[in-house]
Amino acid sequence: MTEYLIDTSTASFVINGNASVAEALRRAVDHGQVYCSVVTEGELLTGAYRAGRARRDELADEISFFFRQLTDVLPVTRIIASAWARLRAVTLAAGQAPPANDLWIAATAVARDMVLVAHDAHFSRIPGLALEDWLADG
Numbered sequence: 001m002t003e004y005l006i007d008t009s010t011a012s013f014v015i016n017g018n019a020s021v022a023e024a025l026r027r028a029v030d031h032g033q034v035y036c037s038v039v040t041e042g043e044l045l046t047g048a049y050r051a052g053r054a055r056r057d058e059l060a061d062e063i064s065f066f067f068r069q070l071t072d073v074l075p076v077t078r079i080i081a082s083a084w085a086r087l088r089a090v091t092l093a094a095g096q097a098p099p100a101n102d103l104w105i106a107a108t109a110v111a112r113d114m115v116l117v118a119h120d121a122h123f124s125r126i127p128g129l130a131l132e133d134w135l136a137d138g
Contacts (some may be wrong), residue, residue, distance in 0.1 A: 002032035004132075005109045006070070007102070008043040008087055011036060013135055015044070024134035025069065025128045033071040034118055035114070039104045041073050064067035084110040093102075098122040 006014075006025070013021040028034050044066075047060040065104045067073065084107035090096040098106070100119075106126045109116040116123060123131055 002028075003017045003112065003114045004028050004032055004034045005105065005112070005114040006034060006036045006040065006041045006114050007105055007116060007120065007123070009053050009119040010117045010134060011044055011066060012037050012047075013119070015059070018135070021045050022133045024117075024137070025080060029069055030054070031044055031129075034069070035071050037105045038073055038075050039108075041067070043101060065070040074112070075113075076108070080104070080111045081110050090124065090127060094125070096122070096125045098126065 010021060010025075011056055013027055025034065044063050048056055048063060051059050086108065087107055088097065088103055090105070097103070099122075102118075102120060102122065103126075105118075106116060106123060106129050108114070109130070110126070110128050113130075115132055117132050117134055119133050119135045123129060
């Protein structure tokens with residue numbers, strides 16, 4: 001059974017009503033287990049807190065609905081921290097280090113042998129990362 005880790009970019013497409021990405025999520029939920037990282041949760045909630053008061057409650061509801069579709073939200077563990085450190089060293093040495101939060105998300109996917117679903121090009125430069133882009137595939 002395939003396990004998917006949803007990145008913040010993909011979650012945002014679903015939350016903002018992208019029909020093709022939302023459909024891809026529904027198919028994945030039907031055929032596998034779908035997770036996100038607590039880092040993604042933090043990024044999404046930051047977006048809600050930064051929204052104007054009128055939009056904040058609506059966004060919070062949409063984010064909550066998104067999370068109810070998932071199998072679980074994964075914490076950062078010591079195994080993930082070790083994968084992050086290794087990936088950070090490798091990407092720094094190559095001069096291609098992605099943003100720190102994205103590297104935490106990628107490390108979660110690598111450490112747990114999951115497919116990361118993201119729409120950010122820098123993920124393709126992370127060694128050992130299985131990657132899908134549901135926006136490009138839709």
